[in-house]
């Protein structure tokens with residue numbers, strides 16, 4: 009950060025989220041997930057990840073998403089008055105580390121610079137149906153919104169299987185039946201009320217996913233706890249950052265299994281106000297939280313990804 013200012017893309021992204029939160033009166037990470045299988049996808053069928061996943065999801069629009077160039081190439085145009093959203097990518101460059109005297113050493117480190125470009129949702133364009141890619145037609149036919157109980161039960165079951173797989177792999181202890189939910193780093197345990205204490209299985213899973221994401225913060229896993237988590241961290245600045253990671257991560261995790269987010273019972277206006285302020289005060293917060301959340305989810309699901317989004321809007 010130079011002169012206490014963050015670079016323009018960070019400000020742009022933060023403004024987008026703050027505006028979206030105020031317009032809809034719901035934080036982006038609590039938006040109901042649209043289960044048509046395309047809402048967070050690019051025109052080539054690949055799904056956005058991390059921040060871009062959250063950004064596209066938070067619009068509540070169906071995807072896929074296209075740049076102006078892609079829209080033109082597909083013989084369409086942007087409908088009058090339709091607004092784009094920013095999505096980001098990173099450019100990596102190497103620099104030589106300097107020693108105490110300011111002379112360059114042979115040690116090369118990577119630096120990441122964030123840029124953004126603009127995309128529109130397909131529904132905001134006039135791209136003709138004949139130009140729709142094959143994957144899109146297939147995804148729409150396959151992913152009709154799942155409303156029946158059977159599909160929901162299947163999603164819950166798959167999410168539970170992934171959870172069990174993770175806690176076994178990591179040797180995490182799970183204590184059920186308490187009336188509180190929390191992760192305790194001191195003995196690497198997740199405490200959670202039992203499923204019957206919740207109004208629905210989706211709400212139970214939501215809480216479980218939240219605590220599961222917290223459990224990835226330890227030094228041996230994603231090493232996110234930059235505070236001593238054994239000291240009561242509630243209310244601290246770092247703790248609120250970690251809360252954001254857990255909320256976004258839980259949303260990502262639940263979406264993996266097609267679970268629509270339940271509405272949370274709380275004073276939404278106060279919640280929005282407090283997060284909008286935090287985001288404004290630290291324009292890097294949402295970017296870093298979304299990245300950390302994605303990393304946590306990949307860790308839980310034991311997946312490896314090439315972290316980079318394409319370096320331009322052409323694919």
Ligand SMILES: [Zn+2]
Pocket residue numbers: 218222251254
């Ligand atoms: Zn939490």
